[in-house]
Amino acid sequence: MVEFHVDRGSGLPAYLQLGQQVREALRLGWLRPGDRLPTVRDVVATSGVNANTVLKAYRELELAGLVEARQGSGTFVKSSLGSATPEDLDPLRAKLAAWVAEARSAGLEDEDVYALLREVLSGGER
Amino acid sequence: MVEFHVDRGSGLPAYLQLGQQVREALRLGWLRPGDRLPTVRDVVATSGVNANTVLKAYRELELAGLVEARQGSGTFVKSSLGSATPEDLDPLRAKLAAWVAEARSAGLEDEDVYALLREVLSGGER
DNA sequence: TCTATTGTCTTAGTTAACTAGAACAATCTG
DNA sequence: CAGATTGTTCTAGTTAACTAAGACAATAGA
Structure with a gap:
């Protein structure tokens, strides 16, 4: 399970920070296809950002084809990133x-x- | 002379990009104490950002003690960054x-x- | 002194990021 | 089926970043 940590006041929008952390986890192999991301409500509770912000981050990842959201069950890694084994x-x-x-x-x-x-x-x- | 290039739509505010580029130039020795930064109007002309945005970046660098603004002559590097020779x-x-x-x-x-x-x-x- | 250059300030407005709270819809689990 | 969980949508509002155009102030150089 990935742990997000959003740095308020870093200047970088929260939804970009979340997206970057997922992409980085994909590159380093911490996340693999089939893995489940933290639920929207989890991220809200642990990072303090709003649900809409988390949703925006997840939706961008979905548009990029990296994850897949399944209502009722969660958001799952669909594809990997990085070409290295x-x-x-x-x-x-x-x-x-x-x-x-x-x-x-x-x-x-x-x-x-x-x-x-x-x-x-x-x-x-x- | 340093050349700024601001990436619109990268999500990172323009004034932060400018500040980072100066700090990076200081770390790599491209800028040294006494050097003059591009004038506010130069940056406006080459990067397209507003004068207030450039001013905000320069003012933050000044607050950090890295540069010194002299009205009428320009903004100059005051101190270096990075501990390596x-x-x-x-x-x-x-x-x-x-x-x-x-x-x-x-x-x-x-x-x-x-x-x-x-x-x-x-x-x-x- | 005169003029150009440079940093600085002011005012007003636009846009995007983010917050807040609530509700709805699909799925899973017992 | 029933309840909990999860993604999703909606509306409204706040805040910070940024734009725009102009004017002022201090310095350098001729």
Whole structure:
């Protein structure tokens, strides 16, 4: 079961935060096809956002073909995201963890790490 | 000189995008103390956002102590961000680029890479 | 001093995000 | 079947983000 946590005042709309967290869970394999998402009322109770906001997030995921809502029973993962298998992912995660450890010992903060990755991924363009 | 590019419809407010881009440029050393930011009117002309929105972004950066606005001459970088020196940064960037190349050849998309980094940085917690 | 440049402020209005509370509809479970 | 659970819809309202256009104020440079 996925746990949502909505950061009020981060500037990012709540329904986008919810959608991102589902997509991220799909990419990392935490959610797989057939899994059930928390009910709308669950999310309302745990995250404090309104039911309409949760519904908006779920509806966008449904429009993207990622989940399927079944009235009376819940919202279920329909399709996966990300092209990597866990077998590919695990060694890459280990290598990345080693690099992160090195970066941190060089004094880099998390934000520095993110900035560096964005730079590398975008090909160093400005 | 930094070039801003505001993505309308990304959900993230424009003034936050501007602020993030300045902070990122500071972390990567693209902006250094003494450098001048684009003028408010420049940003208006190139990015299409309103002057008040640019002003809001610059004012937040000023409140954070990162820049200093001088009426009549411009807005200047006051302080730097990030604790790493370029000498530390360069080898780390090279290693990260190698890892990214490996990840991509394993079929990972950019979003997969971001998700993996977030997971590693947060310590694997759920 | 004069002029252009730059940051700043004011006022007014629009739009999207979000809240609030209630009700309805389909499904599952006992 | 009966009751609980779940997704869904509705109406109304609030708030923050953003737009628009103009004017003012301080500084730099000729």
